[in-house]
Amino acid sequence: MFEAGLLANRRILITGGGSGLGAAMAARFAELGASLVLCGRRAEVLQETAEQLRSHGSQVDTIVCDVRDPQAVEAMLDEIWRVAPLDVLVNNAAATFIAQTERLSARAADAILAPTLHGAMYCTLGAGRRWIDGEHAGVVLSILSTSTITGRAFTVPSAMAKSAVLAMTKSLAVEWGPKQIRLVAIAPGAFPTAGATAQLRPDGRSADPADRVPLGRVGRHDELANLASFLISDQAGYITGEMVVQDGGTHLRGSGAEDLLRWSDQQWSAHRAGRAKS
Numbered sequence: 191m192f193e194a195g196l197l198a199n200r201r202i203l204i205t206g207g208g209s210g211l212g213a214a215m216a217a218r219f220a221e222l223g224a225s226l227v228l229c230g231r232r233a234e235v236l237q238e239t240a241e242q243l244r245s246h247g248s249q250v251d252t253i254v255c256d257v258r259d260p261q262a263v264e265a266m267l268d269e270i271w272r273v274a275p276l277d278v279l280v281n282n283a284a285a286t287f288i289a290q291t292e293r294l295s296a297r298a299a300d301a302i303l304a305p306t307l308h309g310a311m312y313c314t315l316g317a318g319r320r321w322i323d324g325e326h327a328g329v330v331l332s333i334l335s336t337s338t339i340t341g342r343a344f345t346v347p348s349a350m351a352k353s354a355v356l357a358m359t360k361s362l363a364v365e366w367g368p369k370q371i372r373l374v375a376i377a378p379g380a381f382p383t384a385g386a387t388a389q390l391r392p393d394g395r396s397a398d399p400a401d402r403v404p405l406g407r408v409g410r411h412d413e414l415a416n417l418a419s420f421l422i423s424d425q426a427g428y429i430t431g432e433m434v435v436q437d438g439g440t441h442l443r444g445s446g447a448e449d450l451l452r453w454s455d456q457q458w459s460a461h462r463a464g465r466a467k468s
């Protein structure tokens with residue numbers, strides 16, 4: 191679909207790049223010639239993904255970093271810049287779970303807001319400051335959600351965090367446009383991953399997420415990785431401040447949480463208790 195060297199000489203940081211959609215983007219960016227830095231909290235997950243990519247000849251570094259910690263983010267960016275500036279930041283790390291919102295503790299709300307909103311903001315501000323100081327062009331791609339359009343019952347902190355990162359994307363597209371920094375976003379629909387399925391699809395929900403998708407199937411990871419490759423490449427050099435929805439038309443029917451309106455308090459309590467045991 192793309193010319194072979196589309197991302198040659200691009201240095202790209204993918205937060206949460208060791209698993210799921212982050213790892214899928216890493217594989218595609220590497221195929222297109224990019225050199226990668228993957229970060230996340232689990233060293234072994236990062237290492238396994240990096241080794242697979244290196245076995246195909248790609249240049250991949252890993253850094254253990256909890257993006258909730260601003261000092262850790264600064265240390266990671268210093269380590270990266272000591273070698274060479276980034277060209278692209280992908281804000282992909284995030285967390286979510288389903289819960290009745292009125293029963294969320296402050297700690298539970300912060301467990302979602304901290305990586306999803308604060309983490310993306312710390313990474314973006316840190317990369318942006320370095321790009322501006324070095325008069326270096328840059329691209330920030332954030333992986334968001336259609337909850338930015340529809341809202342989403344039972345995952346309210348995630349919907350809030352993703353909406354806030356969309357606001358950052360639009361705002362900084364203007365503020366940093368004159369500095370040759372583009373900000374773009376993708377709102378994926380259902381692209382099953384181990385992480386998303388564990389958090390969002392416990393027993394008792396529709397077994398097949400494709401049931402709700404007008405196009406009749408869930409997304410393929412390579413489809414998301416290809417869209418991401420286009421958006422971060424020079425081919426999309428005149429696109430900034432935009433979020434592209436990739437969900438097979440699903441959000442036009444609803445947010446996807448409507449089935450949970452039928453859950454009883456007993457079902458919610460069982461779900462919570464089941465999580466405490468696991």
Ligand SMILES: CCCCCCCCC/C=C/C(=O)SCCNC(=O)CCNC(=O)[C@H](O)C(C)(C)COP(=O)(O)OP(=O)(O)OC[C@H]1O[C@@H](n2cnc3c(N)ncnc32)[C@H](O)[C@@H]1OP(=O)(O)O
Nearest residue numbers: 284285286287289295297298301335379380382385386389
């Ligand atoms: C395929 C279809 C796509 C369909 C399309 C839908 C698109 C959705 C868009 C978004 C998708 C995604 O983000 S998918 C990405 C999913 N991946 C992840 O979430 C990976 C990261 N996750 C994590 O790190 C963990 O799962 C998470 C719990 C969020 C954070 O872990 P921490 O160690 O920081 O937190 P903990 O100490 O365990 O818990 C912190 C507090 O949260 C509470 N808590 C934790 N889980 C809870 C729960 N289920 N219900 C209530 N409360 C909960 C705890 O009781 C604690 O509160 P107290 O009891 O008060 O102390």
Ligand SMILES: NC(=O)C1=CN([C@@H]2O[C@H](COP(=O)(O)OP(=O)(O)OC[C@H]3O[C@@H](n4cnc5c(N)ncnc54)[C@H](OP(=O)(O)O)[C@@H]3O)[C@@H](O)[C@H]2O)C=CC1
Nearest residue numbers: 206209210211230231232256257282283284381383385386
């Ligand atoms: N899959 C889907 O259907 C959809 C996904 N999305 C979005 O796509 C992105 C990827 O999700 P997906 O691949 O499905 O799920 P994963 O759970 O695989 O991805 C989350 C990644 O983020 C990392 N991460 C989580 N918390 C932190 C933290 N505090 N610091 C650093 N890294 C962290 C995790 O690694 P570790 O635990 O090692 O830190 C993991 O690699 C997310 O932004 C998600 O919201 C949006 C809509 C739908």
